[in-house]
Amino acid sequence: MRRPVIALDADGVLLDFHLAYAAAWQRAFGHFPDERDPQAYWPMDRWKVPRLGMFRRQRFKSEFGEFFWSSVPPVEGAVQACHRLRDAGFDLVCVSALDARFEAARLHNLRSLDFPIERVIATGNRETERSPKADVVENLRPAAFVDDYLPYFRGIPDSVHKALVLRAPNGSPNTGPELASVGSIHQNLAEFSRAWLSR
Incomplete structure (x- = not known):
């Protein structure tokens, strides 16, 4: 299954x-x-x-x-949060608004940091009315999609739980009426994983 x-x-x-x-x-x-x-x-x-x-x-x-x-450091607590999600029975897929030519470098980066992630999908980052990630997320049909950029939830299917990581507040685009479209809001991935696994 x-x-x-x-x-x-x-x-x-x-x-x-x-x-x-x-x-x-x-x-x-x-x-x-x-x-x-x-x-x-x-x-x-x-x-x-x-x-x-x-x-x-x-x-x-x-x-x-x-x-x-291939050498971006991890967010504090993110590796451990991913292992908790993986151990709870979820497959993790990285969906990144990155040029496709760097997809392999990003996967190497994640694997070298011990993230339990076997797949990276690079979508590019062209700004349109619909998120550049929407088609990929729709095809993956995940239980949840976690991002820190509110506009990237545009066009994500309603069947997917949308979890927004707020991160740093100053100058953040994560404000306004579109916040009503997300399913949950967290300070970081560790907080999301705790909330998701305690449902």
């Missing part, structure tokens, strides 16, 4: 993109940036980094290749 599936976003849910961003800055420019706002949703607001001109922007963008996407 097929095990029920839980679909999980990567950056902000499983993996700490903010720390990886700061490490990429250090590789590009030789210093780890100071922290400006630990409660900022976007990394440019969290770290004390300047706006970049064209040349320095290209230098920074060059850091976001295979090495970057």
